[in-house]
Amino acid sequence: PPVEAAPLAAAQVSDDIAVTPMGRRMAAVAGVALADILGTGRDGRITKADVERVLAERTGVSVTSGVPAWPAQVEDDAAVRSAGRFHDEELSAMRRVTATRMQQAKQTVPHFYLRIECAADAALALLASAKQLRPDLAPTVTDLVIRASALALRKVPRANSAWVDGRVRLYEDADIAVAVNTPNGLITPIVRGADKMDLAAVATETQGLVARAREGRLRPDEYAGGTFTISNLGMYGVESLYAIVNPPQSCILGVGAAVSRPVAAGNEVRVGQVMVCTLSADHRVIDGAVGAELLAAIRDHIEQPGLMVV
Incomplete structure (x- = not known):
């Protein structure tokens, strides 16, 4: 989602659950209830890493590392090495969540x-x-x-x-x-x-x-x-x-x-x-x-x- 992350230092509290702004947004987009997440931040607040951990446990795909689109050995493929000029873009945390959810949906939803x-x-x-x-x-x-x-x-x-x-x-x-x-x-x-x-x-x-x-x-x-x-x-x-x-x-x-x-x-x-x-x-x-x-x-x-x- 396009909402920029607020500083993680400013935790927000809702319904007695302490969560950082980024953690709240990621959980909302991913459809994960805050009550189901164990917070490991200061005073037990839920952080972005906590949401990523729960998503990885549920989907088997690491949000932090991104969603692998190709086998690892593709880097050695001659066609890739000769593909011409390119540049890689890092995924934002929200884009990783979106990618994880869409991959999960396509793989698990009939x-x-x-x-x-x-x-x-x-x-x-x-x-x-x-x-x-x-x-x-x-x-x-x-x-x-x-x-x-x-x-x-x-x-x-x-x-x-x-x-x-x-x-x-x-x-x-x-x-x-x-x-x-x-x-x-x-x-x-x-x-x-x-x-x-x-x-x-x-x-x-x-x-x-x-x-x-x-x-x-x-x-x-x-x-x-x-x-x-x-x-x-x-x-x-x-x-x-x-x-x-x-x-x-x-x-x-x-x-x-x-x-x-x-x-x-x-x-x-x-x-x-x-x-x-x-x-x-x-x-x-x-x-x-x-x-x-x-x-x-x-x-x-x-x-x-x-x-x-x-």
Whole structure:
């Protein structure tokens, strides 16, 4: 995450647990409860090294040493030696946590993927009208998909879930995490209770979260947790993506760009805007039928955006 580390000398105390700012942030990003960490710092406070130790114990991958992308003997490979000019970058502590979590997710979460096409003409028309009425607000495609996903999770509550300590945890609120690109990498601020917001409220909340994320001013409680994640790369022209599930959450939705395609309209063919949404899901938590029901509900809300305005 892009939040710079505060000096480790300034420990913070919350709920009677002493923890350094960096330790708190790393634990929040990694999804590790502070109560599960034995602090070895001064007066028993939890430090960055303590969080790294717990992550290494749980994943079998050393966060301190980084995540090995290639076998050690690759350094002797002739192709590597002749690869030309390059330079290596050291990973920040937060980037090591992200790398560890993504490797763990890809290796341990049994992913399956479902893809659906959504007619986007009505949604894009609604967003254009909203921009004319409220240029200062201007809801985006991401805002609309957040709202659509939150309402779909209300309809398919089994998908609003997580794999926690060998059990399925079912959430009562739709807290939607959104992948945001920042100069320091990806972070996922959370629109909490998105199922209880209208589209305008979602847009207002998202704008504030994205701005603080890119300025490195997010509080840990603004990006720790979440029950469902959305990654939208449509603004880069990407038509579809298969995202990695963000544990312990059971689902992540990849959103592509709206593109012009021939579509059937009765007995005629016309050019329409089509957007692809791809669901990546943890098969330990939900089955294909549940994922399909969720995707269909998301599509229905995108194709009938008037239902999401109120």
